Amino acid sequence: MVEIKGFLETSFIDWKGKLCSVLFLPHCNFRCPYCHNHPLILHPEQYESIPLEAIFNRLHSLRDWIDGICLTGGEPTLHPELPLLALEIKKQGFQVKLDTNGSHPQMLKRLIEERLVDYISMDIKAPLDPFSYRRSAGVSVNIESLWRSIEILKEEKVDYEFRMTVVPELHTMEDLLLLGHQVRPGPRIVLQNFNPENPLDPSLRKTPPFDPLLLKEMEKTLQKMV
């Protein structure tokens, strides 16, 4: 079974409109300079693994409050046992939300086909070209895999969103428009402002976030791109 390295009992912010618990899975194949969960991806051994049974015991007492469980990380789709974990959660009667960077479309396909996931939030890091993506993800990324994940989500066999963290050092407004023209995300896209607190690349600590009003306007523009 997948090692679980963190458990947040209740969250209002990880699944829009729902109260959920959050399970944090270790490791990631990306190294986004703005990542806040970098201890979990660089040094997961620092965290004790939490037995799933202990989590379920706690969740039973929260059953009347919790709508579902968010699986995040790290990158959950790196773990071949992810479908089994989702199945166990489903058996307990909870809905499942998955956060992913979209690099493993075959895992998304399987989770959707086997009805093991109710909502997928896919991070898009930059316009879909190798140079832009490498800069924002910190590693070379197979762009074809990302396109495949985007296509799978756009088939609308599961509820989903595209989410992008916008970082002034990495993204311009032109980048966002280009991304909008490429992906045509429609109302499914959410822009998230960069938070300079404790990023993977310490030089970003001095980077102020975007003007929130400007970002909201850009989000509305992208949401009209269908």
Ligand code: SF4
């Ligand atoms: S994909 Fe997510 S978890 Fe992985 S490095 Fe980027 S922000 Fe961090």
